[in-house]
Amino acid sequence: MKLIDRCNSCGKGLVERGFVTFPCPICSNPIGRCENCREQGVEYVCENCGFRGP
Numbered sequence: 001m002k003l004i005d006r007c008n009s010c011g012k013g014l015v016e017r018g019f020v021t022f023p024c025p026i027c028s029n030p031i032g033r034c035e036n037c038r039e040q041g042v043e044y045v046c047e048n049c050g051f052r053g054p
């Protein structure tokens with residue numbers, strides 16, 4: 001399984017607390033998001049299947 005070490009939305013390294021990783025709802029590809037992007041509701045795009053989500 002691929003290790004997630006950066007935010008899918010802004011590309012920032014996930015070194016701070018508050019980030020989350022979760023599987024893509026479509027293809028289960030792991031996605032990481034930082035706390036900032038989560039709070040702002042920044043859109044993410046799955047690199048595997050192209051799914052866009054809030």
Ligand SMILES: [Zn+2]
Nearest residue numbers: 007010034037
């Ligand atoms: Zn981010």
Ligand SMILES: [Zn+2]
Nearest residue numbers: 024027046049
């Ligand atoms: Zn996907």
